[in-house]
Amino acid sequence: MAANILVVDDEQSIADLIEVYLKNENYDVYKFYNGWDALQCIENQNIDLAILDVMLPDIDGFSVCQKIRERHNFPIIMLTAKDEEIDKITGLTLGADDYVTKPFQPLELVARVKAQLRRFTRYNSPEPLREEKVIAFAGLVLNKDTHECTLNEKPLSLTPTEFSILWVLASNRGRVVSSEELFREVWGDKYYTNSNNTVMVHIRHLREKMGDNAEHPKYIKTVWGVGYKIEK
């Protein structure tokens, strides 16, 4: 599910914007403001999809696109200004898989990224896209089927609720999950009441079992006024 996405745009604010939206969907983002740096990255990282602005300071996006296609096969989405009618066609014929005109709705771009990844993985891997059954990172291993959990090889015996909370946090790691969202995910929408500290208490138990404390947590961090978060 997690994929490495290359973003190339010389307008920093736009690249930043795209980055946030993609990270919010748990993609790993490699961001560059010019073409050559991006091309170099491609050789070192295992990129799954590229988003390229047509207008770049050094070499234009079409050339970057072409160069990528000489050696790689992943989907490419081009960003073009609205009035570059002819360029669109050019871009597409040069190996781009989709294009989006500026200004764009970030969510639309995200949707297209997903679509391309779906299409690409369908043609390139026999494995179906499925929901994760195991999450492993930073010494923590969670198995959704068995509810088993180990931290640095040592088993943690978590209660069902604790496991569910940790699972939600772990599968959303890198972003903040509000207490309310956590509650809805674990207990279900209809049980939600906005005055109880149940989640908090379970977080406390989790931290205890994980050897964490609230002041300097290694795993579950408190984001004041917003919720909880596990770093990526």
Add this chain to the structure above:
Amino acid sequence: MAANILVVDDEQSIADLIEVYLKNENYDVYKFYNGWDALQCIENQNIDLAILDVMLPDIDGFSVCQKIRERHNFPIIMLTAKDEEIDKITGLTLGADDYVTKPFQPLELVARVKAQLRRFTRYNSPEPLREEKVIAFAGLVLNKDTHECTLNEKPLSLTPTEFSILWVLASNRGRVVSSEELFREVWGDKYYTNSNNTVMVHIRHLREKMGDNAEHPKYIKTVWGVGYKIEK
């Protein structure tokens, strides 16, 4: 919240089972035992989500899925036998949003239905889409959901109030926002009293965290006698 859900499965007992669980969650269920009847229903009813078995007596679920996608955009969850041919399962990802293998836990299916409906309404509700969730410019990135904020890639830890103030200024950048307006936006109209320097103090904290000073501010500028402003 109540949604119309289409259930298509030739095994009557399974379709019935799903129906019971969905109705228990207050969903309206449209239940069919074959593909064609289901397709016909879709044109007449305003369906919000479909659950399709792959094995159907007349046309297979995969084709039904395709046909739905020709005209509709709602989420589709596929039901597949556990030992289904891999390429078939792979094919399912064409247009389907999720799938569940038989035998399944009814509650898991219900959970996935909820998840898909949540996801779908998030991306399709016309209004919230207009409100930006992320603002990015000049190296500053603000995420309204998580209250995360980075300045030149480095995270700033802002308090809730600080974040809100910065958000208002950033989303109005290029124009001056008066202290009073700022207060009303952040705290709400009813708390406003025309003598307090609360806003000022928070601005001070913001500037501190952003490495700004009042005399030569890079970000939050004071417009004497009027208010504060972030340049476009």
Add this chain to the structure above:
DNA sequence: TAAAATTCTTAAGATTATCTTAAGGCAGCC
């Protein structure tokens, strides 16, 4: 240039959110 107005800075007390602890309730098992 002096006075007035506005903004800045600082720190301390008030407030609010979160944390911690412990007790009671409920379900499953012997």
Add this chain to the structure above:
DNA sequence: GGCTGCCTTAAGATAATCTTAAGAATTTTA
């Protein structure tokens, strides 16, 4: 029924944030 383990609730403790106020600094006005 009694035991066990888990979940929830509540209440006090702690920590983070917010507000206030007062004096300093700055800009404007006269």
